[in-house]
Amino acid sequence: xxxxTVLPRGAAIGVLGGGQLGRMLASAAxxxxxxxxxxTPQPDSPAARVAAAATVAAYDDLAALEAFAGLxxxxxxxxxxxxxxxxxxxxxxxxxxPGAPSLAASQDRLAEKRLLASLGLAVAPHxxxxxxxxxxxxxxxxxxxxxxxxxxLGYDGKGQARVMAxxxxxxxxxxxxxxxxxxEAMIDFSCEVSAIVxxxxxxAIVSYDVAENRHADGMLRESRAPARVEPRMAAEAVxxxxxxxxxxxxxxVLCVEYFVAADGRLIANEFAPRVHNSGHWTEAAxxxxxxxxxxxxxxxxxxGDPARHADAFMVNLIGSDIDAAVAIAAAPNACLxxxxxxxxVAGRKMGHVxxxxxxx
Amino acid sequence: xxxxTVLPRGAAIGVLGGGQLGRMLASAAxxxxxxxxxxTPQPDSPAARVAAAATVAAYDDLAALEAFAGLxxxxxxxxxxxxxxxxxxxxxxxxxxPGAPSLAASQDRLAEKRLLASLGLAVAPHxxxxxxxxxxxxxxxxxxxxxxxxxxLGYDGKGQARVMAxxxxxxxxxxxxxxxxxxEAMIDFSCEVSAIVxxxxxxAIVSYDVAENRHADGMLRESRAPARVEPRMAAEAVxxxxxxxxxxxxxxVLCVEYFVAADGRLIANEFAPRVHNSGHWTEAAxxxxxxxxxxxxxxxxxxGDPARHADAFMVNLIGSDIDAAVAIAAAPNACLxxxxxxxxVAGRKMGHVxxxxxxx
Numbered sequence: 001x002x003x004x005t006v007l008p009r010g011a012a013i014g015v016l017g018g019g020q021l022g023r024m025l026a027s028a029a030x031x032x033x034x035x036x037x038x039x040t041p042q043p044d045s046p047a048a049r050v051a052a053a054a055t056v057a058a059y060d061d062l063a064a065l066e067a068f069a070g071l072x073x074x075x076x077x078x079x080x081x082x083x084x085x086x087x088x089x090x091x092x093x094x095x096x097x098p099g100a101p102s103l104a105a106s107q108d109r110l111a112e113k114r115l116l117a118s119l120g121l122a123v124a125p126h127x128x129x130x131x132x133x134x135x136x137x138x139x140x141x142x143x144x145x146x147x148x149x150x151x152x153l154g155y156d157g158k159g160q161a162r163v164m165a166x167x168x169x170x171x172x173x174x175x176x177x178x179x180x181x182x183x184e185a186m187i188d189f190s191c192e193v194s195a196i197v198x199x200x201x202x203x204a205i206v207s208y209d210v211a212e213n214r215h216a217d218g219m220l221r222e223s224r225a226p227a228r229v230e231p232r233m234a235a236e237a238v239x240x241x242x243x244x245x246x247x248x249x250x251x252x253v254l255c256v257e258y259f260v261a262a263d264g265r266l267i268a269n270e271f272a273p274r275v276h277n278s279g280h281w282t283e284a285a286x287x288x289x290x291x292x293x294x295x296x297x298x299x300x301x302x303x304g305d306p307a308r309h310a311d312a313f314m315v316n317l318i319g320s321d322i323d324a325a326v327a328i329a330a331a332p333n334a335c336l337x338x339x340x341x342x343x344x345v346a347g348r349k350m351g352h353v354x355x356x357x358x359x360x
Numbered sequence: 361x362x363x364x365t366v367l368p369r370g371a372a373i374g375v376l377g378g379g380q381l382g383r384m385l386a387s388a389a390x391x392x393x394x395x396x397x398x399x400t401p402q403p404d405s406p407a408a409r410v411a412a413a414a415t416v417a418a419y420d421d422l423a424a425l426e427a428f429a430g431l432x433x434x435x436x437x438x439x440x441x442x443x444x445x446x447x448x449x450x451x452x453x454x455x456x457x458p459g460a461p462s463l464a465a466s467q468d469r470l471a472e473k474r475l476l477a478s479l480g481l482a483v484a485p486h487x488x489x490x491x492x493x494x495x496x497x498x499x500x501x502x503x504x505x506x507x508x509x510x511x512x513l514g515y516d517g518k519g520q521a522r523v524m525a526x527x528x529x530x531x532x533x534x535x536x537x538x539x540x541x542x543x544e545a546m547i548d549f550s551c552e553v554s555a556i557v558x559x560x561x562x563x564a565i566v567s568y569d570v571a572e573n574r575h576a577d578g579m580l581r582e583s584r585a586p587a588r589v590e591p592r593m594a595a596e597a598v599x600x601x602x603x604x605x606x607x608x609x610x611x612x613v614l615c616v617e618y619f620v621a622a623d624g625r626l627i628a629n630e631f632a633p634r635v636h637n638s639g640h641w642t643e644a645a646x647x648x649x650x651x652x653x654x655x656x657x658x659x660x661x662x663x664g665d666p667a668r669h670a671d672a673f674m675v676n677l678i679g680s681d682i683d684a685a686v687a688i689a690a691a692p693n694a695c696l697x698x699x700x701x702x703x704x705v706a707g708r709k710m711g712h713v714x715x716x717x718x719x720x
Contacts, residue, residue, distance in 0.1 A: 033699070050410050287716060304689065326661055329656065339393070
């Protein structure tokens with residue numbers, strides 16, 4: 001297919017990644033009549049169990065990636081940390097959506113911050129730390145309370161170390177194994193929000209209502225839609241995500257996470273060029289979920305209505321939380337999703353529940 | 361599992377049938393964390409493409425049926441015409457829900473009519489036609505406008521012949537190949553409605569709002585919820601379905617289709633002991649769809665809230681209707697479902713679209 005193609009029903013969509021996001025993308029694609037082919041190193045993955053086909057191979061197996069791409073019409077992702085060499089291998093055989101710029105920009109925290117700032121989004125004070133000599137000047141510029149984060153491959157709070165005093169710097173750098181990093185000022189925030197938008201290949205964008213998020217231990221715990229912020233601030237959050245999507249010529253769903261600083265400013269923290277945990281509530285509260293929206297975009301279909309028919313409160317079910325699934329399903333207004341992961345390992349996202357109530 | 365078991369997440373649910381109902385049941389089960397194993401004679405079936413596993417074998421292959429049942433925790437169906445011998449084979453290895461009484465009663469139009477009547481539901485005047493000698497007395501009792509229907513294996517208008525005059529009787533009987541039949545008076549109706557209820561093994565029942573249906577050429581074309589009938593009549597339709605579910609000790613979803621006769625009476629036409637085309641709107645307009653409701657019931661989970669958050673208008677996409685899928689998906693308020701069938705054969709149900717609007 002080329003960039004302007006409208007993928008016909010029955011066409012095959014390739015999804016890199018076999019976890020819960022791939023699973024929910026696969027189910028959404030199937031509902032629109034597409035076949036889904038999952039690529040994952042994991043046998044018996046959650047996504048493969050609801051997909052028409054699966055390739056089980058390593059993410060750095062370029063021959064397997066290219067062969068996989070040859071079996072589908074478009075390739076998309078459940079995660080952004082796809083190496084450039086893998087994107088190149090996939091691109092030799094299929095259209096890849098979103099494209100390399102979206103992936104590259106989100107893989108490097110420094111490039112990400114610079115891109116966001118260049119688009120007029122406020123970001124936290126930050127400084128690169130490429131080696132031990134950068135620690136002291138970075139801290140002088142950014143401290144006194146800061147977080148050292150690796151530039152690459154960070155997720156769910158991994159690859160991060162707090163720096164509450166200059167004495168913490170060396171230990172933090174060691175904890176990150178000396179990887180190229182960014183030292184960021186800690187933001188004193190009143191709440192966290194995220195904006196989820198979808199953009200199609202023609203540049204059309206639809207945007208969901210901004211969600212309010214609560215994290216703990218570096219993981220998202222709860223999202224609430226709508227966020228309890230002023231309409232002006234919600235509009236600003238959406239506008240920033242839309243500018244980013246246009247700048248990247250992004251095709252698909254994209255999420256920008258923000259802090260609402262104690263001083264009232266909106267600070268962009270990071271973005272994900274994909275469906276996002278803070279948009280899971282859309283499955284229960286919207287006619288067209290973020291998953292279907294992403295599939296529509298990558299398939300060249302018209303985007304759908306992102307309107308919300310209910311207020312939503314989404315709670316992640318982490319580790320043994322999932323043991324209460326049956327009781328949760330019995331609760332009034334609960335929409336349960338279980339990712340079908342075999343073992344409820346502590347700290348692992350096992351499912352989520354969205355509680356709906358009439359729009360307030 | 362025994363009758364009181366609550367099926368744990370990750371357990372396997374067997375679905376007999378690989379069509380669109382099996383596909384939507386499979387997707388609903390996966391969302392609750394179950395694995396789905398489909399049994400169908402059809403390779404590359406719509407349901408198998410969203411299920412964890414599939415057995416491709418004939419419906420009368422008793423050894424294959426029993427082996428299939430041995431791989432799952434509970435077996436359910438997308439259609440009711442399952443031979444008693446098959447149910448017996450399945451029951452040797454797994455719990456079967458709904459049970460044999462629900463299947464048996466719905467397989468024989470005469471038994472069905474008698475059961476409905478015994479529960480106080482009004483049915484059309486009818487008479488059995490076991491052989492040519494029964495034709496004239498049956499017509500005398502039921503005519504002048506009647507339909508001869510085979511007692512077994514009728515669906516989507518098949519196995520039916522109209523009798524508009526005594527002269528038509530012999531041709532109708534021949535058209536039905538002399539099969540044991542029922543001659544039913546044609547009902548002069550103002551509209552058709554259906555009631556969909558779900559019953560769990562403990563006898564709890566939840567009921568969806570009654571839908572109003574339009575058929576053409578013996579197939580459902582459109583359903584509208586709520587039906588445009590008096591609340592008293594809607595309540596009567598639901599009550600009849602609930603009485604039937606209790607009488608059969610039914611576990612799962614059950615649908616009763618009614619005529620609203622020109623004289624204002626509600627006449628039960630037939631029932632299906634399964635999810636039903638006239639309930640597809642619940643996927644778009646309810647927190648818990650008929651598919652999830654059925655899975656909850658057969659898994660021993662608590663039933664969910666059947667409340668409707670929007671008014672719904674569902675249109676079946678038959679044959680080449682599906683060619684307009686992309687345009688349909690672009691329409692405001694449209695929720696599209698494509699069953700993933702490879703070929704858009706004329707008269708084949710290929711998908712459906714539900715249009716939502718705020719509750720009136």
